[in-house]
Amino acid sequence: MKYVTTIEGKEFTVEILDEKHIRVNELVLEMDFMAVSGQPVYSLLIDGKSYEAYVYPEEKDWQVLLRGRQYQAQVEDERKKRLKTAGGLSAEGGEFHLKAPMPGLVVAIPVNEGQVIQKGQVLVILESMKMQNELKAPRDGTVHRIRVKPGESVEQRQPLLNIL
């Protein structure tokens, strides 16, 4: 199996040769990969080096927490990716759904529907764990639809608003 894995815009071609060998960017490496104690904590020995990481899927990506850093990886079957690229499909853009990262109380929504917003701008203030948490825009855009009101209690992952 051959995969193309993208982290921070950089592509890595990883081919699984057999249980103990992979090819990364044309280099064959000996490796040993296993989950530890039935958890998404993986021990990887690769050419003698020992790594341990917490690897788990989130939405369509894979999150890797390795030595104090968090990486967001897109793993794609190389064949499918080739087809997709050939067809001119874009994986970027589209609507962004702001969801509540935790249950809490909506304290304020300092934006309005239709408002043009910038990356980093505060969209919702949510009170949880006795703290006021500012939920910010991950990119520039326009506030499309606000689905909650100040004073409303929300559940974890409940949609709060959309950005176009």
Added chain:
Amino acid sequence: MKYVTTIEGKEFTVEILDEKHIRVNELVLEMDFMAVSGQPVYSLLIDGKSYEAYVYPEEKDWQVLLRGRQYQAQVEDERKKRLKTAGGLSAEGGEFHLKAPMPGLVVAIPVNEGQVIQKGQVLVILESMKMQNELKAPRDGTVHRIRVKPGESVEQRQPLLNIL
């Protein structure tokens, strides 16, 4: 449900009234019982007192490790126990099967078939974890059948010999 539970020869009548109440030896007690983190570790609150114990079935009994002591409990449905006692059946006696408590190497078998043995007498010496472990008779009896030979490697729970 009414149970008769026996520990060290002493019988306790435990009736489960509902999810929060039991009757023990005619006394109704408020209680809260739950497994902790999906393990056979149970937290029991009973009339305010907090207990935690490791409770697990072994053979036909229940083992309870509570505050540094190990209890072996026989739990029986009161109705069935009554029937059994009425029918004159005995739960005691019978054959005892000595099984290997861990994988290892049989070093010596200082008894012979047909030999009369006493409680505490060494039946088998098993080497494991670099130590020689003496497996002793749990009660008086006669060695019935020896199933292994010195020098033989045995698996965990493999029958070693029987006592009648």
Added chain:
Amino acid sequence: MFKKVLIANRGEIAVRILRACREIGIDTVAVFSEADRQALHVRLADEAYLLGPAQSRDSYLRMDKLLDIARKSGADAIHPGYGFLAEREDFAEACTERGITFIGPKASSIAAMGDKMTARETVRKAGIPVVPGTEDIGNLRDEDLLGIARQIGFPLLIKATAGGGGKGMREVSNLDEMPELLKSARREAESSFGDGNVYLEKLVEGARHIEMQVLADEQGNVIHLNERECSIQRRHQKLVEESPSSFLDEELRRKMGEVAVKAAQAVDYVNAGTIEFLVDKERNFFFLEMNTRLQVEHPVTEMVTGVDIVKEQIRIARGRPLSYRQEDIKINGAAIECRINAEDPFNNFIPSTGRITHSLLPTGPGVRIDTGVYPGFEITPFYDPMISKLIVWGETRAQAILRMRRALEEYRIVGVRTNIPFHQMLMDSHRFMAGQYDTRFVEERFAIADESDPAMMEIAAVLATLAAHQQAQRSAQLVQRNERDTSNWKWVGRWERMHR
């Protein structure tokens, strides 16, 4: 002399207090909300009673229920921990009225220090320097505060009169933004303390937050256990604490210790307390406030002095004299504490909730962990997001930092996001290592690094690919199995074997 202590708290501090009681041979009574039935303090206590629903106001803040449980269980003392009812003089008062020993200061000392404005006035009169700010006492209206603000000058801080722990605190850089910030500060103060009253304080720039631990007995002996450096903060919440502070020399330490003892004496203080100071670049120090209770960060002091502060609290509450004189207190080595919170350092430190499915604690030489959670426990949104306190000791500050790095690297928590990566980067930061930081360091001059090591990125890519590949293969197998239409029973058996 009391024999059974009700611990009116939850989480790591309830466990900490329970341990001290057990090591002295005192029975413990835990209390819990519906969300905390499986919490560690319930599991470890001798007795445990339900308080009520998860929300603090329905459980851990219910004085009536706590006193009722104390009566029912025969507890003759109450330890309030920190937070919740720890600094409520009416609670201390109510305990005393019922003949229950309150393990803490007298109600009158709590009152004198609890109202932060009164406290400022009290210590100022005792000749202790305070940060310039509001000098009146009582409930001030927004109009008054706006007037006072002009006199103090900007930047300044709005602080909750009943405050503590950064709740209801706001920084104000100019008059225009002040009304809105007053509103939100009052709202947060109201929801945290049931008291929306606030006061103002000049913001001392480039200052360090350094506090002195004091112990006082009923015989009138007051000593201090030296300082804790608490300048590593985010949103006025302490994240890392150290003892000793690399910023103090012996002379300044002695002076601040003397002033701390004087401040405690000014309110006739008994039991453990902490005097918080701001220390400016020129090493001038100003009284900020006194916390009339055990602090979250007390373990760093315990590790360098060898004094068990909670045991000493109990001893004092039993009417015994202090076990130590001032000259017995020595600083041995250096200790650092990192507060491990369930929050996402890569996403604006948003709190993270969920079940901790797996965890591996760092252990070994010089490492202490205080925690109220364990694998299988759920971090709920009802209480503060602290998972544990990781405290290390080293012969020197440098060795303590190296040990903290080692411990953070070993620490695994699966199920919620944690600020461990933040602490790792902080311990790697040259300014932290050099001791060059003030209370604004984290927010203004420290960033979660953006550029990744390309070699590590490749390893991360390999890990993600292998995990994805394994998952894809497993689901393929699952489909195949299903197609064979295996009976349910066989299925269960197989599933059990797989997950054994």
Added chain:
Amino acid sequence: MFKKVLIANRGEIAVRILRACREIGIDTVAVFSEADRQALHVRLADEAYLLGPAQSRDSYLRMDKLLDIARKSGADAIHPGYGFLAEREDFAEACTERGITFIGPKASSIAAMGDKMTARETVRKAGIPVVPGTEDIGNLRDEDLLGIARQIGFPLLIKATAGGGGKGMREVSNLDEMPELLKSARREAESSFGDGNVYLEKLVEGARHIEMQVLADEQGNVIHLNERECSIQRRHQKLVEESPSSFLDEELRRKMGEVAVKAAQAVDYVNAGTIEFLVDKERNFFFLEMNTRLQVEHPVTEMVTGVDIVKEQIRIARGRPLSYRQEDIKINGAAIECRINAEDPFNNFIPSTGRITHSLLPTGPGVRIDTGVYPGFEITPFYDPMISKLIVWGETRAQAILRMRRALEEYRIVGVRTNIPFHQMLMDSHRFMAGQYDTRFVEERFAIADESDPAMMEIAAVLATLAAHQQAQRSAQLVQRNERDTSNWKWVGRWERMHR
């Protein structure tokens, strides 16, 4: 000065050494057998290489493979830990030949102390008292030993010449039983050390086993870190160690320390080592043997002296002088270590194997745990049954005992049986508390109590009943579900939800 250390060991001690390296900033290379792929030392190391099959002789005892991995990985130093190859002079020699620093004494010192008979002769000549016993050197036949035994008198001990850790040791009470015991001692010595040679030593009755930790650098400085009391043993295996020993006064401590330093100097010793003594009722002390390596129980010394012995070992191996002079070494408080083994104290201490499905570590003030296992790890029959070392510190011995009780009570290990109940009963025993014990105490005067508290028995009965009831109800539900013939897919979903 070396930069990468290969740790030729497994389990808790491999993790301990790895931590020291990491805190100094030295890269680590772990090695593992097929049974240890998921072991903690492999997870935490910078590099890890497979040695071979599970059996020690095919993995951790393979010098050739270890040296090969050192070459391949570029490790320029090897730490042997304890056990396995730690006291094999040929291994130290082979490292030196290949330009790899052996973190330990010179091969000649290992040889001089490794053969226990030679060691006795060496120190005797240096004027150090030894336990009466075999005085010849070389391989003695059973006939010779039987003759010597008559001269020494009974009871006596058969000990392995290459010995350590109680392996190949037998107690003999009369001549008749001696041939059989010689046979089994030789067999165990052969299988443990590859050397079946044994010697005899008079059994000093009512004696205590007290050892002195020494540190020696290449510059010729030798100091001692005071004593460890190790009399709590079972089958010549240490179970509990303390520092300081309540049996010594300052005078005897100083004398034994001086003798220990002299013994180390007699073999030109460098690095960390331990001189074991027997101390009889009249406080006469006799040299037993020297362990030319790190001891299992080194943490109790670390906790009372503040010295990190493993870091000091590395420092010495790097050619640096000791960081301490004798007068820097002070005893601060008291420390106790309990060895937590996978064995069943209610069934003749038979080793227990299996997967640790759950564990809760005691943490908090004054508690240290050194371990190589974690939940999910399997205890196999291939290696020793130690799960962890639980070490506590207290301001006094009494406080340390109380803290140890608290820690033992908190400790949960599910999946294998452990000797925690044994330690609990020991900590409750009046003789242990009073410090009145010798090396025979556990076997002769201590028993796992037989009588149960009737109230606890009732609680146990309730717990067993409730667990049995719950299980009965669950299987009833399972049958009902099956009868409804739910499809496999729904089944899996439900099963997953149930087990989340």
